[in-house]
Amino acid sequence: MNARSIRFRMTVWYAGLLAGLLILFGAFAYVGLEHYLHEMMIESLATQAQQIGELLKNVDASGEAYVIDEVEEHLAPESRSRFIRITRPGGGTLFESGPPKDRGFDPAQLPPALLPPRETSREIELPSGYDLMIYMLPYPSPAGGQYVIETGAVDREIDEVLHGLAIALSLALPLVIGVAIGGGYLLMRRALSPLQEIAHSAEQIGSHNLNERMPVARTGDELERLSISLNRMIARLEIAFQHISRFTADASHELRTPLTALRGELEATAQYPQLPPEVRETIGSALEETERLSKIVQGLLAVSRLDAGEADMERVRLDLAELAAATSEQMRLMAEDKSILLTCDAPGKVMVDGDRARLKQVIVNLLDNAISYTAPGGKVQLRIRATAHRAVLEVEDNGTGISQDALPHIFERFYRADKARSRQMGGTGLGLSIVQAICLAHGGEVRVESTEGQGSLFSVSLPLANQKG
């Protein structure tokens, strides 16, 4: 899974947002419920206290024993796990409930009530970990002074409810988020799958098949607009590209006729036997330049044809390893002439479908380049191997290398890393452009790695021939 893909990022954001919202919701629900339950409990304690207060109103007439009976009977504190204590105005306990059934607390252990200025509540932590909530109500005695009525209950039930909620939330939350991630991912994939198709087909379009268009996703949405816009852009590129290659072809073509005349006239002049040596020298030099001009014109035409997909490419099945071995054998003398060790490592057959002459030109140009830029005593290695789907041809030298600044431009037409030197060697500035154009026309590519002063590695990768086809 690509961590930078829109699908992934959208899902992560969406899941994160959802998780955040759910956690926030859970926290609010928890705190709100806790608060509400406490309020409810205090309210019920307060109601009880008020009931007791009503009984105390007539204590003088009914007697304390009546009050106690009433409380025991109606409120049944022990069986309902409640705490009730009534303190007389002068101190001294009128009534105190006994230990509750569940032994949740011991009333005898509780601190005595102090007369509060008004109704209030407090919590006493019990050894069990729960809190005993006590509501205290000062109640005026008809005889003067204030009774203190205390009603209390353990918050165990509240804690249990909240605990249950917490468990429910912590179980449900990951489940909901998980479902949301899965669902969101699938939804995003569905929504974005046309985008992947667009990217895939855009990837297939290069300078050699600009006439092709991408399938338009008829979804009526932004993606359809995107594919239409991309197609329009390809159309504009195609026109621009045709313009350039037509121009290059026309220019090369137009240059040939005057070049023919120039060359012919110079050659004819050079035939005169009585020419002074300086003139002969000048004509020779002019002829050399004409020759180079012809090669440039020819190279330009070749590159523009390959780029425009107009080259007449032969497609035959051939063994790249055998072609490389034969070609390097033919180039051996050129390497030896410079005392360069040229080795060819082509252990097994590597079959490709392609144009023999053009693929040979790739090998010749790369080897020629490597030999030219390697000092006497250096090494040039040609290696051919097959990977799972590609035929790989590598030319490695330990020559001058290419500077980092020059590296990205090395395949551009007429780009010269070392201008003075390469021109002196008589190159056309098109050798590597031709290599690249041929590789692209074969559905392959050429890459270069280089360290200045240590050498370069050119690696060509071509599709292997289909075994069945």
Added chain:
Amino acid sequence: MRILLVEDEEKVSRFIARGLLAERFAVDTAKDGHTGLQLATDVQYDLIILDLMLPGIGGTDILRRVRHINPNVPVLVLTARDALASKVENFEAGADDYLTKPFAFTELLLRIKALLRRGPVSRADVLRVDDLELDRLSQRVKRAGQRIELTSKEYALLEYLMVNAGRVLSRTMIIEHVWDQSFDGATNIVDVYVRHLRNKVDEPYENKLIRTVRGVGYSIGCESDQ
């Protein structure tokens, strides 16, 4: 031998005509398709040199009509187009040979001579230049009676030079005959091989036979030049 040259470019036409005259051919020139077709119809030529891009009738049309009238006259097509499709079209229309501009005059001449089936395409078994001797049957090379060992490429190069002794062969021609077009990019392979060949053939001897003609190419000894 009478040759018709149909070429609209004045200067190209002039140097070809001049060169052919120097080789003792009779040359008629036509500057457009109509004149060319007229001449080709009226006169029995031994060979026609035809440019493809012509005002009036195009070269390929002329070729078809000439073939209609005279199926046997050799036709050499000159063109600035080198697309394979164009070549195929013209061979189908009846061209005998095809030369892409710009070309070296020697190459044009060699092709004309090949089409006319007369020298200098020597079929001799033993080629001789001065005291250098190349036996095509045994593939042995001797100079002044001394055996010289050559690699197969050196032998092919020397043979090509000796078959065309006295003519200047361009690097492109040498590459196309001895190697193949794949080498016609930037390589100096011809110069390297010629140097090695010289070391074996010329170095030990007083009289140097292999000559460099600057800007044009190489030739091997004798005749007019030195």
